[in-house]
Amino acid sequence: MGEDEEAAAEVEAAPQEALPGAEARSSSPAAQKSLSMEEIPAAKPGKTPIQLLHEYSSKANLNPIYEFEKAEGEVHMPLFTFKVTVGDITATGEGPSKKVAKHRAAEAALTILKESSHICMSVPDPVIPEPSNQPPNQTNPIGSLQELAIQKGWRLPEYSLAKETGPPHQREFSIICRIEAHVETGMGTSKKLAKRNAAEKLLEKFHNFSGDCIINSLGNEQSHNLGCTWDTLRNSTGEKIALLKISPLSIPNTDYVQLLGEIADEQGFTATYLNIEELSVNGQFQCLVEISTNPITVCHGTGISWGNAYNVAAHNALQYLKIMAGRK
Template sequence: MSQERRPAAAESSPAEKQLSSKEIMTAWEGKTPIQILQEYGTKIGKTPLYVMEKAEGQAHLPSFIFSVAVGEIKCTGHGHSKKAAKHKAAEAALNVLKGESCDRLAFPKIDDPDAPKDPQNQPNPIGILQELAVQRGWRLPEYSVAMEAGPPHKREFAVTCRIERFVETGNGSSKKIAKRAAAEVMFAKLQNLPETTDIPRLPKTNFRLESLRSSSEEKITMLKRNPLSIPNTDYVQMMSELSKEQGFEVTYIDIDELTVNGQYQCLAQLSTAPVTVCHGTGISCGNAHNDAAHSALQYVKFMAETK
């Protein structure tokens, strides 16, 4: 935690006088430093301005630094959550207003949900990943429910997380758990990349599957006319040819976990608008890819034929 003050030559206005210990302690009752500082700023006509200076650390131990400026005073605070960092910054500013160093007054401790001392409280990897994307200037993460299977009492979900061309998958017994797992895996993959890394970006596409209804090109016409039930068909190749003709991309994502029946799992993701994700299984990775491509082709065929 640090404190910054402008040169003495730039005097504060009479309204920006220092606060006495009595004034702070009286205002303190039942209030947080943020609330007290807000009331002080309202009185002098200068609302406190909070800015997040830095967000770093690993998913299980995030670290935030916030600065607060009110009048001629600027202080910073550090915490394992945004709320805690702002609390510390406001506390530091109140100490300056009292005319003491930034760590003299003892305010009640604020609840810090991301503090490492409480293992029961886990940080939110979805929010942390989003902040990382913003810091690096990348597009925000996109999540898609890729698979939902299993009996009612033992459901299985797979959710994909995509940032530019990076794709990771998370699994869980609910969509929420699977989404958090996907964000954790993605964050672990990206956090060690240098900030200057020029990652391959996913080209923006406005291609919508509905546009296939009026298309008369060769591959989509064949898909509309022919059934998708011919044995030993290479659906991966068929999908590759169709995607090249229509101008969208197909990415196959292997899921590490096997199904409850011991089969391999794969996702076929189409870079359409919105993104399309289809699930496939098989006795081998290749069979799972082919099954996922088959499911994707069935969906594309349905969209192309629907009036």
């Protein structure tokens, strides 16, 4: 649910109370614009400004109109502005999220209504939701990762849902974050938390790199694990790659995931497995394995379990490596 939808949900959740004298007011257009103290919604602690403003407006036969005006600031520290109009009253509010800005606009409108001499209205201190549960000085990893991509000239990070498990009341989500050749998976009890964890993992990976060894989208800089080209594989004297060149890759019960991992360690590249949420046409699990050679190679695998799908994907990747490493 988006921020605007959440704010709208609060209005729907606000209790709707019957008004004394509602029938008399409906028969007189003039009365619809003038409310007495008794007709103003009772002040209840814990209500948000949007709920309070909605209650007042509904009893005055008015409809608050919210308009998004602008967004300013840095990617990791945005500032949003919302405007609300209720009859002849117009007020604006700012905040670090659209939801908070909307609440503050409603709060400003309530203040104007409360201070207006021709309106009798008792308004308690409204509750404005906190923009997030994180400490004020803690950076947002999703925003920080996006900012890093912009600075480096990369494509923006891409997020995709890998899988969703658990009972309805206790779901666990797995989100894949990809930026250029780098991929990480984050887990969480919500998609937002899983996305955040994936971004944090990638940021931590980048911080562990030395200097400018992170590859950019133009390929002018290379990290150590992207220096493995087909030429280096063909000319390598490594024991594992030499065995791969002569292996039939057809021995039953072989752990191809382990074999691919050993070759990756020897040759300086990485192998990353990505779960595909949808089952194959014949009902099997699907996955991809991405090997960070230069150029990057991606192979597909299916199986009756995730482990089996990984092994098939690794086998396909090894077959491709064998072909490329053996070419003259």
